[in-house]
Amino acid sequence: MKAVVSLNSGSSSIKFSLFAVDGQGPPRLSAGGKIEKIGIAPELIAKTIEGEVLLRRAWPEGAALRHADLLEFLFAWAVQHLQDREIIAIGHRVVHGGVDFAAPRRVTPDLLTALEKLSPLAPLHQPHNLAAIHAIARLAPDLPQVACFDTAFHHDRPEIATWFALPRELHARGIRRYGFHGLSYEFIARRLREIDPVLARGRVIAAHLGNGASLCAMLDGKSVDTTMGFTALDGLVMGTRSGAVDPGVVLHLQTQLGMSPTQIEDLLYRKSGLLGVSGVSSDMRALSASAAPEAEEAIELFAWRAAREIAALTASLGGLDGLVFTAGIGERHADVRARIARRLEWMGLRLDAAANAVNAAHLSTADSRVQALVIPTDEELMIALHTLRVAREDQSAPSAR
Numbered sequence: 415m416k417a418v419v420s421l422n423s424g425s426s427s428i429k430f431s432l433f434a435v436d437g438q439g440p441p442r443l444s445a446g447g448k449i450e451k452i453g454i455a456p457e458l459i460a461k462t463i464e465g466e467v468l469l470r471r472a473w474p475e476g477a478a479l480r481h482a483d484l485l486e487f488l489f490a491w492a493v494q495h496l497q498d499r500e501i502i503a504i505g506h507r508v509v510h511g512g513v514d515f516a517a518p519r520r521v522t523p524d525l526l527t528a529l530e531k532l533s534p535l536a537p538l539h540q541p542h543n544l545a546a547i548h549a550i551a552r553l554a555p556d557l558p559q560v561a562c563f564d565t566a567f568h569h570d571r572p573e574i575a576t577w578f579a580l581p582r583e584l585h586a587r588g589i590r591r592y593g594f595h596g597l598s599y600e601f602i603a604r605r606l607r608e609i610d611p612v613l614a615r616g617r618v619i620a621a622h623l624g625n626g627a628s629l630c631a632m633l634d635g636k637s638v639d640t641t642m643g644f645t646a647l648d649g650l651v652m653g654t655r656s657g658a659v660d661p662g663v664v665l666h667l668q669t670q671l672g673m674s675p676t677q678i679e680d681l682l683y684r685k686s687g688l689l690g691v692s693g694v695s696s697d698m699r700a701l702s703a704s705a706a707p708e709a710e711e712a713i714e715l716f717a718w719r720a721a722r723e724i725a726a727l728t729a730s731l732g733g734l735d736g737l738v739f740t741a742g743i744g745e746r747h748a749d750v751r752a753r754i755a756r757r758l759e760w761m762g763l764r765l766d767a768a769a770n771a772v773n774a775a776h777l778s779t780a781d782s783r784v785q786a787l788v789i790p791t792d793e794e795l796m797i798a799l800h801t802l803r804v805a806r807e808d809q810s811a812p813s814a815r
Contacts, residue, residue: 415434415435415436415498415499415500416434416435416436416499416500416501416502417432417433417434417435417444417496417499417500417501417502418432418433418435418441418501418502418503418504418505418798418801418802418805419431419432419433419501419503419504419505420433420504420505420506420507420793420794420795420797420798420801421485421504421505421506421507421546421550421797422506422507422793422794422797423481423506423507423542423543423545423546424538424539424542425538425539425542426450426451426452426453426454427448427449427450427451427452428448428449428452428481428484428485428488428546429446429447429448429794430446430447430448430449430460430488430794431443431445431446431794431795431798432444432445432446432496432499433795433798433802434499435502435802438806440799440802441795441798441799441802443463443794443795444462444463444499445460445461445462445463445468446460446461446463446794447459447460447461447468447469449484449488452479452480452481452484453477453479454476454477455472455473455474455475455476455477456472456473456476456479456484457471457472457473458470458471458472458484458487458488459471460488468495469491469495471487480545481542481545481546481549482545482546482548482549482552485546485549485550485553486549486553489549489550489553489554501557502558502805503557503558503559503560503801503802503804503805504550504557504558504559504560504801505518505559505560505561505562505797505798505800505801506521506543506546506547506559506560506561506562506797507543507562507564507597507793507797508529508540508543508544508561508562508563508564509536509539509540509543509563509564509565509594509646510529510532510533510535510536510539510540510563510564510565510592510594510646511529511532511561511563511564511565511566511569512528512532512535512565512588512592513588513590514528515528515529515561515563515565515566516563516566516569516570517563517566518560518561518562518563518566518800518801518803518804519560519561519804520558520559520560520804520808521547521551521558521559521560521561525561526544526547526548529543529544529561530544535644535645536594536645536646537679537683538646538655538683538684539646547559547561558804558805558808560797560800560801560804560805562597562796562797562800562801563596564594564595564596564597565592565593565594565596566596567593567596567597567599567600567630567637568592568593568594568596568630568637568640570636570637571593571637571638571639571640572638572639575591575638575639575640575730576590576591576592577590577591578590578591578643578644589644590644591640591642591643591644591648592642592643592644593628593630593637593640593642593643594626594628594640594642594646595622595626595628595630595640595642596637597793597796597797598620598622598740598741598791598793598796599620599622599630599632599637599640600796601791601792601793601795601796602620602738602740602789602791603620603632603635603636604635604796605789605792606618606635606736606738606787606789607635609775609787609789610736610785610787613735613736613785614634614635615634615635616633616634616735616736617631617632617633617728617731617732617733617734617735617736618631618632618633618734618735618736618737618738619631619632619724619727619728619731619734619736619737619738620632620738620740621720621724621737621738621739621740621744621754622740622741622744622791623650623720623739623740623741623742623743623744623747623750624653624741624742624743624744625652625653625654625696625697625742626646626652626653626655626741627649627650627651627652627657627716627720627741627743628640628641628642628646628649628650629641629649629650629720629723629724629727630727631727631728631730631731633731638730638731639727639730639731640727641658641723641727647682647683649723650716650719650720650723651687651688651691651712651715651716651719651720652687652688653687653688653689653696653697654683654684654685654686654687654688654689654690654696655682655683655684655686655687656681656682656686656687656690657687657719659682664678664682667681688701688712688713688716691708691711691712691715692704692706692708692709692711692712693706693708694706694708694709694712695709698713698716698742698743698747698750699747701713702747702749713749713750713753714753716750717750717753717754717757718757720754721753721754721757721758722757724737724754724758725758725761728761734761734784735784735785736784736785736786736787737758737763737784737785737786737787738786738787738788738789739751739777739786739787739788739789740788740789740790740791741791744788745773745788745790745791746773748770748771748772748773751765751770751777751786752765752767752770755770755777755786758784761783761784762782762783762784763778763782763783763784763786764778764779764781764782765777765778765779765782765786766778766779773788774788775787775788775789
């Protein structure tokens with residue numbers, strides 16, 4: 415049986431999924447898993463779709479293990495234990511596609527060179543995305559790989575939504591608002607068309623709330639505006655990322671406090687957000703369980719900023735018909751959803767407390783003017799769909815005959 419693999423390589427984790435492919439049909443999830451705590455004490459688990467554990471492994475003293483080392487172990491195991499599956503392609507989430515890459519692309523040396531140049535714009539993600547591609551290329555040089563870009567979904571937004579108020583020549587040189595979490599938003603738009611086609615054609619804001627967090631305003635399933643901009647640092651409060659800050663703060667840190675660019679980058683990407691405000695944790699679950707007043711302040715700031723930006727994106731849409739919560743916090747944290755919704759009651763949003771408490775699919779009351787839903791995201795499926803399409807196009811191209 416043929417299969418495609420989705421790899422989502424982050425700063426401290428690798429998510430992987432195996433999708434079975436039959437004929438010309440869509441990919442079907444067969445197995446998946448993740449490697450967590452990379453750089454500390456990595457843990458790997460792989461399961462079938464039925465929940466059977468295929469592989470469990472921990473490296474208690476594995477702080478020195480890199481993404482490439484762990485992928486090599488995983489690949490070797492897969493070759494030995496998945497002999498009944500012919501992997502025809504591997505797809506990767508690549509966070510930044512810049513101006514040029516608006517659709518999934520077959521990986522080539524020239525593409526990798528171009529993507530390496532974008533790494534400074536996504537330092538928490540892009541190097542690890544590309545490290546996974548390099549690792550697979552060494553292990554299986556003839557295996558097709560496909561890059562799926564998180565920026566692509568936002569590529570066709572109105573031009574005005576891409577501008578900073580900076581000199582025009584800088585915009586021409588690529589200093590513009592790109593937007594991220596595009597694979598997640600693409601899945602939400604696709605799933606919403608299945609769940610509620612009428613709402614999907616309307617004005618919807620998707621709230622991807624997790625360790626990384628952003629919002630996307632969609633009209634008829636297409637991106638109109640989003641909170642992340644030039645980098646994945648912009649916008650909402652995140653686990654360790656600051657979100658939007660006054661540019662003057664960055665200048666002050668450098669000129670008055672003597673911080674270097676490297677120190678400022680580390681501060682804004684790794685020591686800020688929920689972790690920085692609370693001094694407790696970057697994990698919303700840990701903050702909710704904490705009695706520290708600083709933890710409560712961090713949660714309130716997260717919800718306040720999210721509600722504030724939802725209101726702003728409502729202006730970009732000219733109104734709001736639906737609000738979709740997704741990703742870890744959005745899908746599973748009822749208290750955060752309730753805090754956000756309370757700040758949006760003025761626009762007619764009403765949550766059903768009982769439905770919200772159990773993470774129901776539909777959260778809003780019957781008389782709510784704005785529908786509120788929970789839709790679990792599936793970036794890995796979007797990667798598989800794109801990867802399979804590119805692989806099939808390659809196979810049908812004249813040069814492949």
